[in-house]
Amino acid sequence: MPSHLIAVVGGQYGSEGKGAIAAHLARQYHGGRPTATIRVAGPNAGHTSIDDNGTPWPLRTIPATAPVNPTERLLIAPGSEIDPTVLDHELTILERGGHPVNHRLTIDPQATILDPIYIEEETALTMHERLGSTGKGIGAARAARIMRTARTWGDRPFSGDTVAAANDTLDMGGRIIIEGTQGYGLGLHAGHYPQCTSSDCRAIDFCAMAGLNPWQANIDRFTIYVTIRPNPIRVAGNSGPLHGETTWDALGLPVELTTVTKKPRRVGSWDADLVRAAVQANGGAPTVRLAVTMMDHVHPEIAGWAGEHKIEDLPIKVRTHIWDIESDAGANVYLVGTGPATVMEVI
Numbered sequence: 120m121p122s123h124l125i126a127v128v129g130g131q132y133g134s135e136g137k138g139a140i141a142a143h144l145a146r147q148y149h150g151g152r153p154t155a156t157i158r159v160a161g162p163n164a165g166h167t168s169i170d171d172n173g174t175p176w177p178l179r180t181i182p183a184t185a186p187v188n189p190t191e192r193l194l195i196a197p198g199s200e201i202d203p204t205v206l207d208h209e210l211t212i213l214e215r216g217g218h219p220v221n222h223r224l225t226i227d228p229q230a231t232i233l234d235p236i237y238i239e240e241e242t243a244l245t246m247h248e249r250l251g252s253t254g255k256g257i258g259a260a261r262a263a264r265i266m267r268t269a270r271t272w273g274d275r276p277f278s279g280d281t282v283a284a285a286n287d288t289l290d291m292g293g294r295i296i297i298e299g300t301q302g303y304g305l306g307l308h309a310g311h312y313p314q315c316t317s318s319d320c321r322a323i324d325f326c327a328m329a330g331l332n333p334w335q336a337n338i339d340r341f342t343i344y345v346t347i348r349p350n351p352i353r354v355a356g357n358s359g360p361l362h363g364e365t366t367w368d369a370l371g372l373p374v375e376l377t378t379v380t381k382k383p384r385r386v387g388s389w390d391a392d393l394v395r396a397a398v399q400a401n402g403g404a405p406t407v408r409l410a411v412t413m414m415d416h417v418h419p420e421i422a423g424w425a426g427e428h429k430i431e432d433l434p435i436k437v438r439t440h441i442w443d444i445e446s447d448a449g450a451n452v453y454l455v456g457t458g459p460a461t462v463m464e465v466i
């Protein structure tokens with residue numbers, strides 16, 4: 120079995136449904152070889168996966184694949200920030216919910232501890248309003264790490280070398296998913312500075328946080344799923360430009376709220392330039408594959424569809440929409456989200 124490194128990244132401004140895509144990929148059998156998911160960056164993003172009982176798991180620190188594949192190894196990368204309170208909460212609810220994780224979780228000693236001071240610093244700076252930041256202290260923690268004042272995870276519980284664990288998995292012909300956060304358009308150098316996040320958001324950036332090189336010898340295949348949605352969103356507030364900004368009402372869709380502050384998210388129109396830029400920044404096809412989520416919002420007739428479908432067998436409107444997306448983006452669509460818990464494969 121060839122080893123396979125997969126990166127799941129966002130192609131817009133976050134909340135594209137990366138959790139659902141990572142969960143779908145983690146359900147695929149990999150020839151009985153070991154599999155692991157690596158969570159990178161900080162708990163400013165919630166990735167939602169839905170387990171086999173239909174329970175949603177919005178996770179901010181533990182990989183979103185944890186509740187869907189009981190044998191998946193769970194790694195938290197050197198380039199991640201950990202809020203111990205969030206971690207404790209997730210460990211407790213997952214254990215209680217019938218998804219034990221203690222025996223398969225490893226946290227790299229190099230990970231940064233997200234101390235409360237960083238959250239206070241960001242709140243004091245009102246970055247929250249000023250920059251559309253999620254105000255979770257990640258930027259302040261990264262600034263402290265660069266100044267060498269931040270604390271690292273060290274020998275706290277679950278401590279272990281996650282880079283070595285990932286390499287062992289690859290050496291055995293295994294499969295690794297790197298679960299990226301946020302989206303290309305929020306990247307530190309992607310053009311919207313200062314209304315952006317505190318890192319870039321391409322697969323190469325997340326690989327670096329995970330301590331892996333896509334070209335290293337023990338990786339036989341490298342695939343990037345750039346996850347996009349028909350109507351991109353931005354967080355509420357002064358969060359930066361949004362092409363063809365519209366309203367949930369005008370789209371006939373239920374209002375989406377930000378996870379923490381519960382304010383309505385801003386919603387935009389399809390932005391071909393943004394998606395094309397995201398595909399190019401991630402290296403382009405064929406390494407880049409598109410995963411289009413929330414297609415059930417636009418085409419209710421495919422809600423709940425799963426399994427493999429030939430493109431020519433899809434309803435004409437869906438087929439045409441997919442072709443338009445592919446031509447705008449310069450990459451092919453492989454996965455289509457048809458509901459919070461369902462993904463169909465287009466072949």
Ligand code: GTP
Nearest residue numbers: 133134135136137138164165167301413456458459
């Ligand atoms: P960030 O890292 O925070 O940017 O988020 P994300 O990309 O991981 O998105 P998240 O997993 O939080 O997904 C956003 C919401 O959309 C969640 O409530 C998902 O359950 C839901 N969702 C994902 N895919 C689909 C889909 O295809 N259809 C519908 N209707 N909902 C979906």
Ligand code: MG
Nearest residue numbers: 134164165166
């Ligand atoms: Mg989210």
